[in-house]
Amino acid sequence: MTTFDQARPLRQSMSWLHTWSGLTLGWLLFAVYVTGTLSYFRNEITFWMQPELHRAQVVAPERIAYDRALALLAREAPDAQQWTITLPGARNPTLGLSWQSPPAENRQPGAARERPANREGARGEEGARENRGRDRGAATRERPGADGEGARRENRERVQAATRERPSADGEESAIDDVEPLEATRQAEANPPQRQAGPQRQQQGGGGHRGPRLVLDPASGETLEGRATAGGNFLYRFHFELYGMDRIWGRWIVGIATMFMFVALVSGVIVHRRIFKDFFTFRPGKGKRSWLDGHNASSVLSLPFHLIITFSGLVLFGHMMMPTAFQSAYQGNFLAYREAMRARMPQSETPRPSGERAPLTDLAALVAAAQQTWGGKPVGSIAITLPGDRNAVVELRQMGFPSLTNGRNVPALRFNGVTGERLATPALPEPGAVQAIGSALNLLHRGFFATPVPRWLLFLSGVGGSLMIASGLLVWSVARARKTSGAARAPWGHRLVEVLNIASIAGLMVAIAVHFWANRLIPADWPARADWEIRAFFIAWAVTFVHAIARRPKAAWVEQLACAGGLSALLPLINAATGGLALPGSIGRGLGLLAGFDLCALAIGAGLLFAAYKVRRHAPPARFAASGDPATEPGAPLREAAEEAA
Amino acid sequence: MKTQGWLVSNPTVRHRIDVGLRTGLAAFGGYGLALLGAAALAAGLPFDFKPDAVSLAVMLGFLLHLTAVLWAFAAATLLRAALGLAVPAAFFGLWLLSLHYR
Numbered sequence: 001m002t003t004f005d006q007a008r009p010l011r012q013s014m015s016w017l018h019t020w021s022g023l024t025l026g027w028l029l030f031a032v033y034v035t036g037t038l039s040y041f042r043n044e045i046t047f048w049m050q051p052e053l054h055r056a057q058v059v060a061p062e063r064i065a066y067d068r069a070l071a072l073l074a075r076e077a078p079d080a081q082q083w084t085i086t087l088p089g090a091r092n093p094t095l096g097l098s099w100q101s102p103p104a105e106n107r108q109p110g111a112a113r114e115r116p117a118n119r120e121g122a123r124g125e126e127g128a129r130e131n132r133g134r135d136r137g138a139a140t141r142e143r144p145g146a147d148g149e150g151a152r153r154e155n156r157e158r159v160q161a162a163t164r165e166r167p168s169a170d171g172e173e174s175a176i177d178d179v180e181p182l183e184a185t186r187q188a189e190a191n192p193p194q195r196q197a198g199p200q201r202q203q204q205g206g207g208g209h210r211g212p213r214l215v216l217d218p219a220s221g222e223t224l225e226g227r228a229t230a231g232g233n234f235l236y237r238f239h240f241e242l243y244g245m246d247r248i249w250g251r252w253i254v255g256i257a258t259m260f261m262f263v264a265l266v267s268g269v270i271v272h273r274r275i276f277k278d279f280f281t282f283r284p285g286k287g288k289r290s291w292l293d294g295h296n297a298s299s300v301l302s303l304p305f306h307l308i309i310t311f312s313g314l315v316l317f318g319h320m321m322m323p324t325a326f327q328s329a330y331q332g333n334f335l336a337y338r339e340a341m342r343a344r345m346p347q348s349e350t351p352r353p354s355g356e357r358a359p360l361t362d363l364a365a366l367v368a369a370a371q372q373t374w375g376g377k378p379v380g381s382i383a384i385t386l387p388g389d390r391n392a393v394v395e396l397r398q399m400g401f402p403s404l405t406n407g408r409n410v411p412a413l414r415f416n417g418v419t420g421e422r423l424a425t426p427a428l429p430e431p432g433a434v435q436a437i438g439s440a441l442n443l444l445h446r447g448f449f450a451t452p453v454p455r456w457l458l459f460l461s462g463v464g465g466s467l468m469i470a471s472g473l474l475v476w477s478v479a480r481a482r483k484t485s486g487a488a489r490a491p492w493g494h495r496l497v498e499v500l501n502i503a504s505i506a507g508l509m510v511a512i513a514v515h516f517w518a519n520r521l522i523p524a525d526w527p528a529r530a531d532w533e534i535r536a537f538f539i540a541w542a543v544t545f546v547h548a549i550a551r552r553p554k555a556a557w558v559e560q561l562a563c564a565g566g567l568s569a570l571l572p573l574i575n576a577a578t579g580g581l582a583l584p585g586s587i588g589r590g591l592g593l594l595a596g597f598d599l600c601a602l603a604i605g606a607g608l609l610f611a612a613y614k615v616r617r618h619a620p621p622a623r624f625a626a627s628g629d630p631a632t633e634p635g636a637p638l639r640e641a642a643e644e645a646a
Numbered sequence: 647m648k649t650q651g652w653l654v655s656n657p658t659v660r661h662r663i664d665v666g667l668r669t670g671l672a673a674f675g676g677y678g679l680a681l682l683g684a685a686a687l688a689a690g691l692p693f694d695f696k697p698d699a700v701s702l703a704v705m706l707g708f709l710l711h712l713t714a715v716l717w718a719f720a721a722a723t724l725l726r727a728a729l730g731l732a733v734p735a736a737f738f739g740l741w742l743l744s745l746h747y748r
Contacts, residue, residue, distance in 0.1 A: 013719045016665075262708070263715050270716075311708065318704035324685035325703040328742065329696055341697050434698040437705070 014267045022264035022472050023497070025257040027504035030469045032254060034508060036239035036309075037462025040447045040455050041600075042232025043091045044593040049519045050226035051580035056093045057219040058590050061371065061379065064088070064095060066363040068221025072214060073097055073387065085382040087367075088218045089399050090452065091593055095221075097214040227524040234515070234534055240313075243534065248320075255317045262310045268299065288478040295471040298464045305461035306468070312441035346426030348414065351391045358390040361420035369422075370396040370413045380410070384417060392417025401448040405436035452592075470505050477501055499548045506560035507544025509608060513567035514540035516601075520578040554615065561612035569605025572598035668718050668727060675731045676714030679738070680707040686738040689745050710734075 008016075022029075038045065047053060064087065073083045077099035086096035215224045237243070241250035299306065319326060319334065330336045367379050380399030386392045398411040406428065414423040431439060442448075447455045480494050490498075518536035522529045548556045575598060576582035586594035684707030691699035714731055721727035 010720055014716070017716070017719045259708075259711065262712055266712060267716060267719075311705075314708045315705055318701075318708075322681065322684045322704045322707040324681040325688035325700050325707060328685035328745075329688040329700045329703075337697060337700060340695075344695070432693075432695060432698055434693070434702045438701045 011271055014270045018264055018267040018271055019476065021260045021267065022469075023476050025260045026469055026473045027500050028253070028257045029261050030466060030473070030504055031508055032239050032257065033462060033466045033469055034512070035235040037459060037466060038512070039232065039236040039239055040459045040462065041593075041596070042236045044232070044597055045235070046229070046231030046233065047092060047593055048575065048580070048597040049229045049231045049516070051520070051575070051578060052226045052524070053094055053215060053224050054579075054581035054586075054591070054594060056088070056217045056224060058088070058093050059219045061087060061367050062364050064218045064364070064367075065216070065221030069095060069097055069216060070360060070363070070387075072216070072221070072223070073099060076214065077101075078388070080387065081385065083384045083387050085363075085384075087379055087381060087399070089378060089380065093218070093591060093593075094224060095216040095218040097216065099213070228530045229519060230530045230534055234537070235512070240316075243538070251317060251320060255314065255321050258310055258313045258317070259321075262314065265299075265303075265306055265310060269303070272296065272300075288475060291471050291475045291478055295468060295475055298468040298471060302461040302464045305458070306465055308441065308444055309462075309465070312445035315438070315441055316445060344429060345409075346428060348395075348426055351386050351389075351393045353386055354390040356390040357388055358392070358418045360384065360387065360392060360417055361394070361415070363394070366394060366396060366413075366415050366420060369415075370398075373413060374398055374411065386417070390418055393423065400451075401443055404440050404443055406431050406439060473497075473501050473505070498553050499545070502548040502553065502556045502560060503541070503545040506557060506564060506608075507541055507548065509564035509604075510544050510560055510567065511537045511541035513564050513571070516571055517567060517574060520574050520580075554618075558612050558616045561608050561615065565605045565608030565610075565612055567605070568601050568608060571601035571605070664724065667724055671724075671727055671731060672715040672718035675728070676711045676718060679714050679731050679735045680711035682735055682738045682742070683707055683710045686741040686745070690741055 066085075069085055070083075073080070073085075076097075077083065079102060080099035081102040082100040084096075084098045084100075086092075086098070088095055215226060216222065217224055234243075240254050241247045242253060243250070314321065326332065326334055326337055363382060367382070370379050371377065378399045379396050381397050383395045383397070384392060385395070394415045394417045396413045396415070401410060403409070409428040411428070412425060414425050415421065416423060444458070447458045449455055477494065477497050480497075481490070515533060515537040518533045522532050522536075526532065544560055547560065550556075551559065572583050581589070581591065581594055583595060583598045586592075586598065684703045686703075687706055688700045688703035691702060693699040693702075717730045718727045721730055
């Protein structure tokens with residue numbers, strides 16, 4: 001065994017590791033980073049992609065048309081166990097309505113704990129999520145297709161299509177469920193329930209998958225019918241389970257890529273002795289050295305972000321990638337683990353139906369009272385259990401996740417639904433150290449914050465990370481182009497990397513822009529239009545691969561960057577031209593989320609056009625003048641490794 | 647052993663085999679160590695609230711894998727690389743066994 005030993009200095013072996021762990025799955029990692037970064041604003045993206053909702057008016061919480069919302073709920077779901085009203089906020093100006101059917105009779109009591117309104121995650125879809133957890137607990141006992149639950153669950157599990165999905169206003173939907181183990185889901189999928197002819201509402205505006213089933217203008221109470229769209233959820237799903245394959249495969253591929261990323265990051269840090277100095281070093285116009293400087297700067301600038309996002313990404317996949325922890329502690333019974341987690345959450349009394357009707361108390365007064373209790377913090381959602389009954393209970397939940405370390409608990413207040421009297425609210429348990437760490441990792445990865453500033457910082461760090469990966473991939477190529485420029489023909493491996501670089505960096509930008517264009521160009525009533533938005537993304541991406549093969553590298557870079565830049569920069573115009581609220585209007589009416597999308601598209605488009613211009617103007621110098629001691633240059637070990645490997 | 651002589655004398659082939667073995671150690675050995683470590687830690691960490699032990703075991707499992715990968719490539723010889731994985735694996739294995747027969 002020792003015959004094959006090749007002892008090398010530590011930095012040399014680490015730089016080899018850095019190069020190859022980064023390159024092997026670098027293109028996939030770039031796509032994951034870019035789509036993941038966009039996912040910080042997936043609610044805003046989804047809202048942009050439903051121009052029908054843009055005319056929603058921005059109103060103060062006390063002026064919301066609660067009466068109209070309640071009248072609609074009473075008409076649509078008179079027998080519901082729970083109604084949920086999602087209030088408008090900075091991330092979504094509309095009012096969302098959803099409801100939950102009474103528990104089915106065939107469900108065994110105790111299949112899962114009954115709780116009036118779960119406090120485990122987000123606003124808006126709590127009903128759906130509660131239901132979902134219960135479905136899973138009861139999945140094996142339940143007759144398939146026994147009730148309306150079936151169609152809804154099936155709809156929920158059809159995540160890849162994700163067509164009707166419309167996230168709650170804060171985006172913290174299903175903080176835990178999204179990436180939770182698939183076993184229980186599989187049980188449900190194994191007994192596919194009959195599709196119900198189903199209420200038409202489920203086809204529109206949200207419905208089905210966790211989102212509200214009805215979307216209203218909060219001021220007038222008028223129903224808004226958003227087009228079917230995958231929305232920001234397509235990019236979000238893609239970033240952790242890819243597309244067009246079994247979800248478990250997609251997750252494994254992304255999980256393994258994440259492990260590569262982790263190794264590349266830490267070995268990169270070990271390679272860089274002079275990490276602080278490199279951060280202030282940028283020498284433009286020097287070919288590979290400039291790319292290395294750029295790679296170093298973008299890496300070091302947000303290194304804590306990269307480490308946290310990578311590690312938390314792995315931990316989010318923990319149940320899948322480290323199953324032995326659950327097996328040894330719970331003998332493989334994952335539901336027991338969940339139950340133990342759940343048992344720690346505060347339990348409220350479940351109201352029992354009295355059978356007597358009574359009118360609901362004034363919601364606006366409750367919202368005002370809650371806001372006062374919380375020192376002005378806005379209310380995120382209102383859950384009304386047993387609506388219309390004398391024993392109705394109203395629970396108000398705060399918007400956003402106020403605590404980083406206690407993320408699963410959102411402050412909530414409970415009121416008697418008829419008298420408006422305050423009910424006892426179970427205290428939020430203090431998390432232990434491990435739970436606090438887990439919660440912080442989770443919330444940081446997902447950007448669940450009540451205020452926009454941290455989300456913007458995460459977004460910018462994500463942009464920096466995307467640049468880090470892109471520049472790292474280019475360093476590999478540029479280093480070799482320099483060495484082989486004298487040769488008649490580059491080795492096929494170099495050509496492969498070059499094509500992959502072009503199509504997976506510039507081409508991905510084209511594909512994302514085309515995805516947004518498709519959203520506006522496919523008619524709103526087109527059948528399966530949401531699927532076509534996704535197909536447009538992949539068709540455009542495939543075309544960029546063909547283009548990258550067919551064209552000379554420089555021309556391919558310029559054309560694809562220019563194409564992506566042009567398409568992005570024109571997004572505000574196509575938004576205005578196809579029924580969306582134009583930029584002056586969105587700024588004027590204070591719809592920051594819409595103006596933010598348009599302005600970001602402009603900025604990204606301008607950046608890509610500038611990059612195209614720079615590449616076009618670029619004339620590679622015949623030979624780089626070496627200056628100073630090559631061994632002390634930043635990235636010297638990288639190059640050594642690259643040259644050695646080549 | 648003519649073949650072996652060729653393998654040892656040809657530096658390119660020798661390097662490739664070295665790298666291939668280290669990669670295998672890092673990927674499979676490292677992951678195996680992580681799975682074993684996560685199992686032992688989840689069952690053995692003394693937390694009152696069992697899910698805490700599980701969460702921490704998962705986190706430490708990924709860190710174990712990372713460390714194992716770095717070690718597999720950093721160790722001066724292949725033997726040391728392998729021993730560096732085998733010793734902690736034996737430790738976690740014994741811990742798990744002791745928990746089982748307690």
